[in-house]
Amino acid sequence: MKTIIPFSHQLLKEIVLKGDTVIDATCGNGNDTLFLSKLVGQHGKVYGFDIQAAAIVNTRKKIETEDYLKNVTLIHDGHEAIDKYIAVNEEVAGAIFNLGYLPKGDHAVVTKPVSTIQAVERILKRLTLGGRIVLVVYHGHEGGTEEKNHLLTFCENLDQNYYQVLQYQFINQKNQPPFILAVERIK
Ligand SMILES: C[S@@+](CC[C@H](N)C(=O)[O-])C[C@H]1O[C@@H](n2cnc3c(N)ncnc32)[C@H](O)[C@@H]1O
Incomplete structure (x- = not known):
């Protein structure tokens, strides 16, 4: 079985x-941004968001050291501000969120339920048919349980005629392991 990442x-x-056009909603150290950049290739587009300057710097360093495709736009702002940067008619095929705090960074800066859900809602408006939003839910930190619960409620209430939602989780791991919520637009 594949592990979470x-x-x-x-x-x-x-x-x-x-x-395709895709979004890394939480760049952090840039691992997902680099993955997405390679995935969409030189004619694709990646938008990467993070509220921390250190994360933007780390992500830029990470993508520039590899085969630099110049298809990434890094945005030093919250993912909830997506409307400022991506037109509402620009189609997005995929997005990823890694929730929680920046590893080896400031553990006090964490994703928050309201802004995370606002960002998901705004990406859903742009999601192609068959497109997916993948949320990796780390919830062991302070406030993590609240964000997890809000997201679960939000996802459980998405209209099943338009979206299918997967939860992928190892249920015998200790210490609040991360799990995945994946939303796919089906209509
Ligand atoms: C778990 S880390 C992301 C790890 C990253 N995907 C990687 O590959 O290294 C979570 C990141 O979300 C960022 N973050 C917190 N709130 C945010 C928001 N409203 N919008 C965008 N990024 C945010 C944090 O600054 C942190 O860098």
């Missing part, structure tokens, strides 16, 4: 095509 990438690999 490889499975989060697999969910996007299955549906994202070269040339």
Whole structure:
């Protein structure tokens, strides 16, 4: 069975095509941004958001050291501000969120339920048919349980005629392991 990060990438690999537009909603150290940049290729587009300057710097360093595709736009702002940066008619094939705090960074800066859900709602408006939003839910930190519960409620209430939602979780791991929520637009 695939562990959480490889499975989060697999969910996007299955549906994202070269040339697509995708979003890394939480750049952090840039691992997902780099993955998405390679996935969409030189004719694709990646928007990467993070509220921390250090994360933007780390992500820029990470993508520039590899085969730099120049298809990434890094945005030092919250993902909830997506409307300022991406037109509402610009179609998005996939998005990934890694919730929680920046590893090796300031653990006090964490994603928050209201802004996370606002960002998800705004991406849903742009999501292509068959497109997916993948949320990797880390919830062991302070405020993490609240964000997890809000997201579960939000996802459980998405109209099943338009979206299918997957929860992928190892249920015998200790210490609040992360899990995945993946939303796919089906209509
Ligand atoms: C778990 S880390 C992301 C890890 C990253 N995907 C990687 O590959 O290294 C979570 C990130 O979300 C960022 N963050 C917190 N609130 C945010 C918001 N409203 N919008 C965008 N990023 C946010 C934090 O600054 C932190 O860098």
